[in-house]
Amino acid sequence: MSTLKGELARVGIEGDVSGRAKHIYSIWRKMQRKDISFSKIYDIRAVRVLVPTVADCYTLLGIVHSMWRNIPDEFDDYIAVPKENGYRSLHTAVIGPRNRIVEIQIRTYDMHEEAEFGICAHWQYKGSDSTAANQSYESKIAWLRQVLEWHDEIGSEDVKDLFKHEGSPDRIYVFTPEGHVVDLPPNSTPLDFAYRIHTQVGHRCRGCKINGRIAPLTSILHTADQVEVITGRHESPSRDWLSASSGYLHTPRARAKVQQWFKKQDQDKNIAAGKSMLDRDFRQLGVKNINLDTLAEKFNKKGTAGLYAAVGAGDIQVEQVLRAARGQLARAADPVSLITRRPHAARYGTSRFYIYGVGDLLTRIARCCNPVPGDEISGFVTSGRGVTIHRDDCGSLLRLKTQHPERVLQASWGGEPTDVCFVPIRVRAYDRSGLLRDVTSTIDRLELSISSINSGQNRHGKVDIVVGVEVRGIEDLRMLITRLRNIPNVIDVERIFEDARA
Structure with missing residues (x-):
C-alpha cells in the first residue's frame, strides 16, 4: 500500500489506498460457486485505490502492471464493459511484494460511491462503513430491503404494485415466472433479460412472453413485467441481434456475449x-x-x-x-431520384419556435389564453383569418370543439424545419389481419411522416405495401427498413425507384 501511495504522489494523482482481507466464508462461497481450489482464489488480499478520473484509473493500471507481473486471465475492465447491475471498476491480480498474490481494484470516487451505496452494491461492501452514503442511495437500499422483507407477507401481486409505483428510475425490476426479481437498465429488452439470467439462456432464446402474452424480442421492458424466455435445444444467436438499429439488445454486456459467440465460429x-x-x-x-x-x-x-x-x-x-x-x-446514389422538401410550419413571432400541423395557413395566437412554447396546443380554422392557436385547456377552444369539431387541428411546437427526402419503400409480406396497422405504427414510432401508401394483394396470399416515407438521411432509412423487417409475416423490405414500381 505504501508503494502505491508513493507512485500516486510521484505522478501527481490524489488518491486513497485501502486494503482488506477476504472473509473465510466468502472464500469458501467463491470456491463452491466457481468450483475451484483454494490456490485459484486470487483476491484473498485486496487493495482498493480511488482516484479522481477515469483517465487516472488507466494511468494507475499501467503503473501497477509495470511494477508487478499480472496473472493472465485475471484482469477485468468493468469500466469499458460494466456489469449488468451497473458496477464499474478495474480489477487485476498481480504477484506483489514477497511473491504474494494481491488483487488490486481501481475506480473513481463516483464509481466507488455507487458500488458501495447504490442498488448495484455488494450490499455495502464487506467490512466498509456506510456513514458517507448520500441520502438518495441510502433510501434506495432501505426501500429495496423493505420490499424483500414484505415479499412473503403481502404476496407477489402487491410487490409488483410497489415496484410499479415506487421503483428506482435508473433501474427496472422485472419478474421471472417463479417470482424472482431481476434488475436491468432502462430500455432493456427480453433478450437482455435472457442474457442476464444466463449466457446459454440468451444463446438459445427463440421468443418470449411478457405478462403471459407472446411478445417480440425487441419489446421494451418496464418495471413489474413478468418475463418468460422461450428457448430452443441448440445455441443459435442471430447476427441481427448485434445491429443497433434492430433494437434487440440494449446492454453492452449482452452484446459482448453475442459477439464472443460469433468470434468462436468458423x-x-x-x-x-x-x-x-x-x-x-x-x-x-x-x-x-x-x-x-x-x-x-x-x-x-x-x-x-x-x-x-x-x-x-x-x-x-x-x-x-x-x-x-x-x-x-x-x-x-446518382441514379436515385431523391425528392426533397421542407415541412410546412408557421413561425412563432420572431422566436426560434415553429408551429406544426397547420400547413401553409396564416396563424395567430389566441388572446384568450396566449399559449407559449411548451404548452399543449390546438388550432381552430377561422373564416377568412387563418388558424387561431389555443392552449388545449382553453375554455374558448373547448367550446369551439363542441360546436365545430371538424375545424379543430392538432398542432405542436418544434424547431426550424429541415429538409427531408421522400423515399418509396416496398414491404412484401404474407397477408394477415393488422399487417397494415403494424407497418404504419412502426413508421410512427420512428417519428417519420408518411406521404403516400398503397396496398395490393398478389398471388399466393402475399401482399405488397408501397409506402412513401420522409426520412432525414440514410441512417433513418436503414433504421426503418430494419424495424419493418422485424414485423411478423414480412418477407422482404426494399427501397424502390420510380421505374421499379409495380
Whole structure:
C-alpha cells in the first residue's frame, strides 16, 4: 500500500489506498460457486485505490502492471464493459511484494460511491462503513430491503404494485415466472433479460412472453413485467441481434456475449454471413457500386474477405460500414431520384419556435389564453383569418370543439424545419389481419411522416405495401427498413425507384 501511495504522489494523482482481507466464508462461497481450489482464489488480499478520473484509473493500471507481473486471465475492465447491475471498476491480480498474490481494484470516487451505496452494491461492501452514503442511495437500499422483507407477507401481486409505483428510475425490476426479481437498465429488452439470467439462456432464446402474452424480442421492458424466455435445444444467436438499429439488445454486456459467440465460429462461416448481411442491406437501401476493398482498408482489414469476416463475427457493424462509405454512397446514389422538401410550419413571432400541423395557413395566437412554447396546443380554422392557436385547456377552444369539431387541428411546437427526402419503400409480406396497422405504427414510432401508401394483394396470399416515407438521411432509412423487417409475416423490405414500381 505504501508503494502505491508513493507512485500516486510521484505522478501527481490524489488518491486513497485501502486494503482488506477476504472473509473465510466468502472464500469458501467463491470456491463452491466457481468450483475451484483454494490456490485459484486470487483476491484473498485486496487493495482498493480511488482516484479522481477515469483517465487516472488507466494511468494507475499501467503503473501497477509495470511494477508487478499480472496473472493472465485475471484482469477485468468493468469500466469499458460494466456489469449488468451497473458496477464499474478495474480489477487485476498481480504477484506483489514477497511473491504474494494481491488483487488490486481501481475506480473513481463516483464509481466507488455507487458500488458501495447504490442498488448495484455488494450490499455495502464487506467490512466498509456506510456513514458517507448520500441520502438518495441510502433510501434506495432501505426501500429495496423493505420490499424483500414484505415479499412473503403481502404476496407477489402487491410487490409488483410497489415496484410499479415506487421503483428506482435508473433501474427496472422485472419478474421471472417463479417470482424472482431481476434488475436491468432502462430500455432493456427480453433478450437482455435472457442474457442476464444466463449466457446459454440468451444463446438459445427463440421468443418470449411478457405478462403471459407472446411478445417480440425487441419489446421494451418496464418495471413489474413478468418475463418468460422461450428457448430452443441448440445455441443459435442471430447476427441481427448485434445491429443497433434492430433494437434487440440494449446492454453492452449482452452484446459482448453475442459477439464472443460469433468470434468462436468458423472463419468461412463468418465470411459467408458477413457477405450476406452487407449484400442484403445494400440491396434494400438501393446502394450500388461500393468499393469494398477501399472500405476494408479503413477498418484495417485484408481485402473484401477480411471485411466480410469482421462483419460476420460482429466486430464491425453494418452501420459502421455505411458511415465509412458516405463518400461512395453519394456517388452511388446518382441514379436515385431523391425528392426533397421542407415541412410546412408557421413561425412563432420572431422566436426560434415553429408551429406544426397547420400547413401553409396564416396563424395567430389566441388572446384568450396566449399559449407559449411548451404548452399543449390546438388550432381552430377561422373564416377568412387563418388558424387561431389555443392552449388545449382553453375554455374558448373547448367550446369551439363542441360546436365545430371538424375545424379543430392538432398542432405542436418544434424547431426550424429541415429538409427531408421522400423515399418509396416496398414491404412484401404474407397477408394477415393488422399487417397494415403494424407497418404504419412502426413508421410512427420512428417519428417519420408518411406521404403516400398503397396496398395490393398478389398471388399466393402475399401482399405488397408501397409506402412513401420522409426520412432525414440514410441512417433513418436503414433504421426503418430494419424495424419493418422485424414485423411478423414480412418477407422482404426494399427501397424502390420510380421505374421499379409495380
